[in-house]
Amino acid sequence: MRKIVIAGNWKMYKTQSEAKAFFAEFPAQLNATAKAASVTNQQILICVPFTDLAISQVVASSVTSPSIHIGAQNLHWTDCGAFTGEIAAPMLVELGIKFAIVGHSERRQFFGETDETVNKRLKAAQKHGITPILCVGESKQQRDANETEAWIFSQLEYGLKEVDQQNLIIAYEPIWAIGTGDTCETAEANRVIRLIRSKLSNPDVTIQYGGSVKPENIDEIMAQPEIDGVLVGGASLDATGFARIVNYQSP
Numbered sequence: 001m002r003k004i005v006i007a008g009n010w011k012m013y014k015t016q017s018e019a020k021a022f023f024a025e026f027p028a029q030l031n032a033t034a035k036a037a038s039v040t041n042q043q044i045l046i047c048v049p050f051t052d053l054a055i056s057q058v059v060a061s062s063v064t065s066p067s068i069h070i071g072a073q074n075l076h077w078t079d080c081g082a083f084t085g086e087i088a089a090p091m092l093v094e095l096g097i098k099f100a101i102v103g104h105s106e107r108r109q110f111f112g113e114t115d116e117t118v119n120k121r122l123k124a125a126q127k128h129g130i131t132p133i134l135c136v137g138e139s140k141q142q143r144d145a146n147e148t149e150a151w152i153f154s155q156l157e158y159g160l161k162e163v164d165q166q167n168l169i170i171a172y173e174p175i176w177a178i179g180t181g182d183t184c185e186t187a188e189a190n191r192v193i194r195l196i197r198s199k200l201s202n203p204d205v206t207i208q209y210g211g212s213v214k215p216e217n218i219d220e221i222m223a224q225p226e227i228d229g230v231l232v233g234g235a236s237l238d239a240t241g242f243a244r245i246v247n248y249q250s251p
């Protein structure tokens with residue numbers, strides 16, 4: 001059975017004190033409607049900057065109803081070594097972290113991430129029991145040139161080589177919809193996600209949509225049958241707004 005995963009990605013926002021302030025408010029906002037507590041198949045996840053991982057994990061683990069999971073935004077493929085600025089899976093495991101984003105388009109665009117390094121990071125996460133969230137998605141130019149499917153299939157083919165699909169989440173994030181307010185039509189996101197699923201050996205992989213998700217459009221997004229959750233950037237920074245996203249209203 002496919003799990004629903006509503007995830008935030010704080011990107012490079014929030015100091016430790018700002019993270020603490022968020023978690024001081026978020027559980028009360030979540031419980032204001034109590035929907036999340038009654039949905040057993042739904043997980044709440046927030047992927048925070050490395051400097052916020054320890055404090056967020058401590059604070060989140062004291063909240064039990066509903067559970068809030070904390071994730072990282074990247075990890076290296078080796079267990080340790082001379083890789084300045086990187087973080088290894090065992091460092092995350094020691095903090096109790098069980099999720100990590102891998103291959104976000106901002107990593108691919110600004111930090112030279114390739115399908116090959118993405119593939120290595122996915123396997124490193126799984127080796128240590130961390131569930132990776134593999135991000136795929138096309139640019140505006142690729143969409144306009146009708147290259148969406150070919151591009152995403154290629155990201156999946158190379159990214160998922162020898163990757164265990166039993167411990168995997170995929171996020172479909174059209175690059176042109178990220179941080180622009182220009183959400184992908186929900187029916188179109190549903191169509192692309194169905195195509196992604198057709199390429200997988202495990203039909204139960206959770207596939208999220210990401211790109212300008214907000215409290216105003218979450219209900220329509222989650223009403224689509226192929227969409228198993230969302231990966232939310234900007235709107236996950238606000239406790240009230242993100243709680244509304246988590247407590248989306250089912251049709």
Ligand SMILES: O=C[C@H](O)COP(=O)(O)O
Nearest residue numbers: 009178179211212233234
């Ligand atoms: O990882 C999240 C995505 O990049 C979406 O970001 P956004 O919700 O700010 O558009």
